[in-house]
Amino acid sequence: MSAQPASPRSGRAAILDAIRAAGSISRVELVRSTGLTGATVSTTVRRLIEEGLVVETGRGRSTGGKPRTQLSLDPQARYAVGVHLDQAGITYVIADLGGGVVGRWRTAGLGADAPPAVVQRIADEVRGLLQGIGTPQDRVLGLGVVAPGPLTPAAGMVLTPPVMQRWTRFPLAAALEDATGFPVLLDNDATAAAVGEYWGGSVVPTTAFAALYMGTGLGAGILVDGVVYRGASSNAGEVGHVCVQLDGPECWCGSRGCIEAVAGTAAVVAEARAEGLLPSPASGRSVLDDFATLTRIALRGDVRAEAIMQRSARYVAVAAQALTNLMDLDLVVLTGPAFGMAGSLYLPVVQRRLTASSFARRSHPVRATVSANAPDAAAVGAAALVLQTELTPIRGVRSSALV
Amino acid sequence: MSAQPASPRSGRAAILDAIRAAGSISRVELVRSTGLTGATVSTTVRRLIEEGLVVETGRGRSTGGKPRTQLSLDPQARYAVGVHLDQAGITYVIADLGGGVVGRWRTAGLGADAPPAVVQRIADEVRGLLQGIGTPQDRVLGLGVVAPGPLTPAAGMVLTPPVMQRWTRFPLAAALEDATGFPVLLDNDATAAAVGEYWGGSVVPTTAFAALYMGTGLGAGILVDGVVYRGASSNAGEVGHVCVQLDGPECWCGSRGCIEAVAGTAAVVAEARAEGLLPSPASGRSVLDDFATLTRIALRGDVRAEAIMQRSARYVAVAAQALTNLMDLDLVVLTGPAFGMAGSLYLPVVQRRLTASSFARRSHPVRATVSANAPDAAAVGAAALVLQTELTPIRGVRSSALV
Numbered sequence: 001m002s003a004q005p006a007s008p009r010s011g012r013a014a015i016l017d018a019i020r021a022a023g024s025i026s027r028v029e030l031v032r033s034t035g036l037t038g039a040t041v042s043t044t045v046r047r048l049i050e051e052g053l054v055v056e057t058g059r060g061r062s063t064g065g066k067p068r069t070q071l072s073l074d075p076q077a078r079y080a081v082g083v084h085l086d087q088a089g090i091t092y093v094i095a096d097l098g099g100g101v102v103g104r105w106r107t108a109g110l111g112a113d114a115p116p117a118v119v120q121r122i123a124d125e126v127r128g129l130l131q132g133i134g135t136p137q138d139r140v141l142g143l144g145v146v147a148p149g150p151l152t153p154a155a156g157m158v159l160t161p162p163v164m165q166r167w168t169r170f171p172l173a174a175a176l177e178d179a180t181g182f183p184v185l186l187d188n189d190a191t192a193a194a195v196g197e198y199w200g201g202s203v204v205p206t207t208a209f210a211a212l213y214m215g216t217g218l219g220a221g222i223l224v225d226g227v228v229y230r231g232a233s234s235n236a237g238e239v240g241h242v243c244v245q246l247d248g249p250e251c252w253c254g255s256r257g258c259i260e261a262v263a264g265t266a267a268v269v270a271e272a273r274a275e276g277l278l279p280s281p282a283s284g285r286s287v288l289d290d291f292a293t294l295t296r297i298a299l300r301g302d303v304r305a306e307a308i309m310q311r312s313a314r315y316v317a318v319a320a321q322a323l324t325n326l327m328d329l330d331l332v333v334l335t336g337p338a339f340g341m342a343g344s345l346y347l348p349v350v351q352r353r354l355t356a357s358s359f360a361r362r363s364h365p366v367r368a369t370v371s372a373n374a375p376d377a378a379a380v381g382a383a384a385l386v387l388q389t390e391l392t393p394i395r396g397v398r399s400s401a402l403v
Numbered sequence: 404m405s406a407q408p409a410s411p412r413s414g415r416a417a418i419l420d421a422i423r424a425a426g427s428i429s430r431v432e433l434v435r436s437t438g439l440t441g442a443t444v445s446t447t448v449r450r451l452i453e454e455g456l457v458v459e460t461g462r463g464r465s466t467g468g469k470p471r472t473q474l475s476l477d478p479q480a481r482y483a484v485g486v487h488l489d490q491a492g493i494t495y496v497i498a499d500l501g502g503g504v505v506g507r508w509r510t511a512g513l514g515a516d517a518p519p520a521v522v523q524r525i526a527d528e529v530r531g532l533l534q535g536i537g538t539p540q541d542r543v544l545g546l547g548v549v550a551p552g553p554l555t556p557a558a559g560m561v562l563t564p565p566v567m568q569r570w571t572r573f574p575l576a577a578a579l580e581d582a583t584g585f586p587v588l589l590d591n592d593a594t595a596a597a598v599g600e601y602w603g604g605s606v607v608p609t610t611a612f613a614a615l616y617m618g619t620g621l622g623a624g625i626l627v628d629g630v631v632y633r634g635a636s637s638n639a640g641e642v643g644h645v646c647v648q649l650d651g652p653e654c655w656c657g658s659r660g661c662i663e664a665v666a667g668t669a670a671v672v673a674e675a676r677a678e679g680l681l682p683s684p685a686s687g688r689s690v691l692d693d694f695a696t697l698t699r700i701a702l703r704g705d706v707r708a709e710a711i712m713q714r715s716a717r718y719v720a721v722a723a724q725a726l727t728n729l730m731d732l733d734l735v736v737l738t739g740p741a742f743g744m745a746g747s748l749y750l751p752v753v754q755r756r757l758t759a760s761s762f763a764r765r766s767h768p769v770r771a772t773v774s775a776n777a778p779d780a781a782a783v784g785a786a787a788l789v790l791q792t793e794l795t796p797i798r799g800v801r802s803s804a805l806v
Contacts, residue, residue, distance in 0.1 A: 232610075362553060363635075
């Protein structure tokens with residue numbers, strides 16, 4: 001009897017996920033950990049071995065009876081490509097079925113090229129990267145492509161920062177599927193960063209956490225008990241567009257006084273430039289290049305640079321607090337290239353605010369950390385999202401809203 | 404085969420919920436709508452009829468074969484008591500199994516009395532209300548008690564506004580269980596208001612929505628696809644404590660410049676008093692009494708009163724926008740006593756902001772409405788939460804965090 005009959009898919013996915021999580025596991029332990037019947041486990045495992053996804057890896061320690069055959073994933077059985085599109089650069093990651101990153105590449109950003117030309121470039125770069133590493137095409141599950149939101153499945157990006165406006169409503173997923181021949185999964189870059197963090201094992205499964213992502217923009221991906229929080233259309237977590245100054249500066253999103261407009265990387269760079277700390281804009285230099293320069297100046301102890309970044313950090317802390325107070329989280333991971341550079345300047349300010357004034361602080365502590373993988377987090381997560389479609393039982397994620 | 408074996412409880416709850424949602428339904432239709440086997444439906448329905456929860460209500464229209472016996476809930480079979488604790492007043496609601504409100508009562512607020520005395524008063528008032536309506540005690544499922552957060556199951560309120568500070572860490576649920584003899588479920592008042600809205604049928608089940616609750620405080624309850632979003636400890640939705648002025652006025656929560664501190668009912672009343680629009684504070688008058696007076700003055704066309712409320716409405720609109728941008732919602736319902744009075748002043752300002760600058764506006768519209776049940780929403784929702792424990796299959800709600 002079951003109120004929600006499980007599809008054959010979920011049994012397979014549950015077994016794959018249990019093997020991945022355990023590293024090495026016996027059939028008997030699989031029955032225990034998945035709740036499936038012995039017959040189901042046995043049939044499914046046989047099929048997974050035939051497909052080459054699972055291998056028998058010798059015998060475990062005896063617990064009195066005869067030692068049990070251990071099962072593992074064959075990490076080389078499948079691969080996924082993660083692609084992070086950003087104005088400042090395109091980042092590629094190839095991950096294997098075990099979640100290991102076997103290749104990374106970073107190329108020029110979207111620039112001023114027309115979307116079809118960029119799509120062709122991405123297809124060429126993906127092909128080159130796979131060939132360079134020697135990954136057989138038929139083992140590639142697909143491309144996870146992540147970009148700043150808001151996104152829709154059909155139209156791709158539907159509202160874009162000024163520098164990316166030519167991408168508005170370009171049918172990105174379909175064009176990339178045509179150009180590469182691979183299935184393409186499109187998602188928000190901050191959501192991908194959160195999935196990458198979880199997938200990489202740095203977050204306890206029962207945590208309610210946000211990956212607060214600062215790159216060219218500022219956003220967040222949210223996972224509660226391992227499930228992505230997506231809301232109505234998979235465009236949740238846009239904490240960069242919480243208003244902190246009612247009549248503040250205009251934001252590209254159509255609002256005013258957004259945290260991103262007041263304290264994001266572009267705002268920080270503009271302020272530093274106005275104070276003469278950075279030279280005039282140079283072609284070929286992205287906002288993140290300038291942010292990196294400013295971070296180095298601040299870390300060397302320049303008081304004015306430090307003050308600019310402290311002010312930004314206070315607003316980022318407000319963003320972290322808004323996330324925890326609305327979503328009741330117990331962890332905020334600072335990630336993305338900006339925190340990869342300046343995490344040590346931002347983290348104490350964020351942690352101080354969460355400790356002192358997060359609303360649920362007397363129910364449970366709220367911790368802040370900097371991701372160990374901050375620069376590539378979104379691309380790693382993009383690959384993880386694709387691997388998840390093969391491995392993870394669907395648990396309430398509205399993946400249909402984007403795939 | 405099932406990856407998540409359903410408990411016997413969930414079959415029973417699924418059947419009860421399907422009967423409630425349909426109003427009247429045959430056994431064959433129950434099999435179709437729940438996915439349970441005919442044998443399970445038949446056995447469970449027989450037991451529910453024996454318990455008096457379900458009644459046979461004649462025969463449906465024939466569709467060619469022999470007409471089918473229809474099943475309905477007996478609304479008088481079970482009752483739940485909803486109790487909303489607030490500084491400004493205690494609101495009681497008795498709801499029957501069909502969700503119909505059969506009794507309402509409003510008594511004095513928590514005042515300065517010691518918690519044990521208030522608990523005794525609540526127990527007396529609940530008993531009086533049940534006797535007055537003639538509800539048999541043995542048909543009462545329990546008390547849903549809702550209060551401002553943050554809450555913990557053991558300690559009750561763990562951080563309280565100054566006027567409620569004697570309630571900090573008082574073991575509210577246990578004390579009320581002792582005093583009334585009924586099971587007590589403790590939850591956040593704004594969450595309850597959202598559940599009440601959903602339960603009352605005014606919200607389409609697939610909606611991602613927030614009930615933005617303004618009473619003495621400002622908070623929100625969030626439901627996505629009919630499931631309460633709870634986060635780490637059931638203290639989500641605290642949008643009144645999003646910072647909109649970095650160095651703004653101190654808030655009782657320990658932070659500064661919170662939306663509630665800048666634009667909640669107490670801030671509005673204080674501003675009106677400073678402008679001479681309201682008399683000095685009088686004992687026995689709550690903030691909501693003063694807010695009601697100011698609303699009447701504004702609705703009569705007083706320009707200064709209108710300006711004060713417009714300013715508050717702009718910040719409430721920022722709160723609604725923060726909710727939609729972080730949680731990706733498609734509906735915000737304004738509820739609670741303050742919007743019950745002044746909803747017509749706040750709604751246009753909120754809707755304008757959501758239409759113009761909600762981040763996902765090109766993916767889907769975001770609508771704002773005023774609840775038809777705004778003054779009693781939290782108490783009605785408190786009763787609905789109790790009825791839900793009997794009726795609704797548990798779908799990911801972390802109810803154990805609070806019950």
